[in-house]
Every structure is written in C-alpha cells, then in structure tokens.
Amino acid sequence: MATMLQKFPSSVSTLNDYNALYPDWTQREVSTGTTIMAVEFDGGVVMGADSRTTTGAYIANRVTDKLTPIHERIFCCRSGSAADTQAIADAVTYQLGFHSIELDEAPLVQTAASLFRDMCYRYREELMAGIIVAGWDRRRGGQVYTVPVGGMMTRQPVSVGGSGSSYIYGFVDSNYKPAMSKEECLKFTAEALTLAMERDGSSGGVVRLAVISEQGVERQVILGNQLPKFSTV
C-alpha cells in the first residue's frame, strides 16, 4: 500500500540540500506494505498476515505482528500507515474494553467493526488505514468484516487486503469454497499469502496465522523456509 500522500508543493522537498546526507527512507513514513487475509469457517475464523514493515525501500521491521488483539476473541489485521493503524487499534481496544465492561459480556465482532468504521470514516482525510476485523462471538459465530481505506464496512466470508492483495484476487476467487474446514482454511490462507509475498515487494518475512473460535485463539508462525512451495516461485 502506498505511503503518505504528498500534501505540499513538491518544490519544498528539493530545497533542503542536506537531503543528500539523509537518505530518502529517513524521511518517509512507516508503512505496513502488506498482505492480510481472513476467512470464515463454521465455528470460527482464520486470519493471516505477512510480517514486513517498510520505510521507503528499507524494511524497518521484518518480523512485524500485524494481527492485533482487540478483545479476547476479536482480532484485526492492519494495513496502510503503521502509525495510523496502531493508533486506531489502541483507541478501539480501549473503547471496546469499556463497552464490554458496561455490557458485562463479551462484545460482538460487529461492534468492533463498527467502532473501526466510525473512526476510519470520520477521519478519512487524515488517515491511511485498511483494516480487516475478524473474530468469534456467541451470537453469529465466526465473522470477517472488512474496513478498507475510506471507511466502508462490510461482512465477507473471505477478505484480502494490503498492497499484496492485488496479486491474489484470482487465486482467492477460484480456490475459495464455502464450508471449508479449519485445516483447509489454514492451508488456503498460507498458500494465498505465500503467493502474494513472492510477487509483492512490500510484503514478505514470515506468515503469521491466528485461528479464533469458541475455544480461544491459536497462533502460529510459518518461517520463510517452511512456506508452501509452488512450481513457478
């Protein structure tokens, strides 16, 4: 995903002659380039993300955890500006925690998604954040909601996001089948992310997976040498 939009006339950036001393990536904003994905199955959701955060052409963090807990059984995948998504996630975590205490029960995934949507839509001019909210609640089971840049919110059985997602829409559309099992979803997610990471320069590192169900959260990491292999890559 692209980094911060240039708001000022471009003549400003050529003024400072000491730009030669400080390379481009010291002044660029940190972006979670990214490929993120979430899939619903009967009984829960599978979420996956790559682990690369870039500042321009430099990888600022090669082991990022983009699957952020919002509540016990609700996670979000973050893509876009690292600062914006971290700040939004922190704010929503606080709001949802407060709401949950007031309610005296576990919050709904839709509530979390709505909180993200409210913030992303209200501040749409200032923010650069594409978020996938996924989790399990008692009322509707496993759910995936996508909140892309601009602040729309919609529920989808499978959702991909980030700069690397463009390369795997075909794979996802052709390989997704409704009513997959948990293991099939994990394999599907891992393969999709691997393909995206191979083709997108802003995605890479390791594959982080999380399965959220009534039993809780199981997290796993697939290291670079353990990724699924394809004939062309």
Next chain:
Amino acid sequence: MATVSVCKYYPGGFSFDNCKRNALLEADISKLGFSSPAARKTGTTICGVVYKDGVVLGADTRATEGMIVADKNCSKIHYISPNIYCCGAGTAADTEMTTQIISSNLELHSLSTGRLPRVATANRMLKQMLFRYQGYIGAALVLGGVDCNGPHLYSIYPHGSTDKLPYVTMGSGSLAAMAVFEDRYRPNMEEEEAKRLVRDAIAAGIFNDLGSGSNIDLCVITKGKVDYLRPHDVANKKGVREDKVYGHPVTGSYRYKHGTTGVLTKTVTPLNLEVVEESVQTMDTS
C-alpha cells in the same frame, strides 16, 4: 468586554494550518535566493539490544546543521526515569524536548502510582504524543529499560508507530548498524558481548555514514543498576600538533620574522581631519 472581531470556530483536533503557510513561505524564500535556517539534526546512529540481564543502548555523538558539524560531542542518550533511557535521532530540539516532557510526566505518574515506571508506559506516552503531531515532531527514538516484567526495547518513529524488538537501530546510520546486528546478534548474550556488539554497530555507523561521527556512548541498564558510559569509546582520536624538536604539544604560533614577506611598494596618504567638537567628561574615580 466586547471583542472587536468574532473568533473563528475551530472544530476539534489539532490545527495544521501553519504548516501549509510555512511550506509556501519556504518556497517563496528560495525564489528570492535565500535559504531558511536549517534545523540542527542529530544525523546519527543509535541502536539498542536486549541481552541476558537487561538492555544496552548505544549512540554516536555528532550533531549536524546542514553539512556542518554543529556539536562534536553531544549526548543522545536521554534520561526518562531511573530504569528507562531513550536514544534520540532526527531534529535535536525535538528529541530533547520530547524526552524531557515524557520524563517529567512519567515521574508524576510514578509518584501517583507509587511504582517504578514501566517501559510500555513510556512507549505509550511517546507514541500518543508523536501521533498527535502527525510526524511534524521529527523525533525517531530507541527506548529501552528494565522494569518489573524484565528488559524491553522499543523503536519509535516520528509519525507515532512503534515496534517492540530484541534489537533495533535508528537514524541515518541505521542501515550500517543493522548490518552488524543481523550478522552477530544472538538471544541471551552476556554483558560484555552485548556491549561489544553495540559498540561495533555504532562504529559501523560512524565510519560509513556522513551524518554520524565522533565518539560512542553506551548505556547499560540492568535491574537496579544503570551504567552510563560517556564516552565509552573514542572512535576517532584527534591528533595534537607536537613540537618537532622537543615533542611536546604546541598550539600554532603565528609570529613571523621581519622580512618574511617582502615589501614591494609603500604609499603614505595623510588624512586631513579637522576637530569639530571636543568634550571632556571627567571620570569619577573616587
């Protein structure tokens, strides 16, 4: 009391109008041929590493103003609390003031809770402040410390994103330093090995990056103890001019013998001045 003008209503949130104005002013100034004064940046190599008993923070000591070294021995490792220190890269004033503000707030927080502050608290305070200013505070920080949950190390970027990692580097020399870390970092190192690794990482930044130089400062933080080693290593020792015969240090002598420079022509022009007014003021010497 009635006001002459009606106050403009500002919707909530920070107002960045002046930033647009400043950008246009800078563009105008350059058209006239002048350049606005450059802020002093700590070009910098800063880094930190988590080892067995705590964290080691390292920094170089050069502060630049454009292409000139403004300070050859500035201190980039700032105090946050007795168990937490923070290295700062970017605009020198921004890192200095930001760390001081958070240090002050953290002390009040610590008195209020009655506990030693946690590194995660300092991280939260810093990231929320930097995010509020949307990257206009040019402070890139490496925050490290030891609290009740063990040693922690964070890197904090000017826009307010943070990463919690076992080893981090920041600043213009961060690529050189990261190369050293990626080669030789191991989890659970001993103190001496960790200090040597950080020293070598900063040295890589000093020798391969123009924005970093001079000495290497180290700060070793463990449970209950902080070693602030300034300087830990003088990577570039400046030579002293010595007297050729006797070998003792000598400052330059600018006394030249008569006749060193030959006189070619001599012209005397008397200045005809007339005294217009003369006033005498006695000095009170009593």
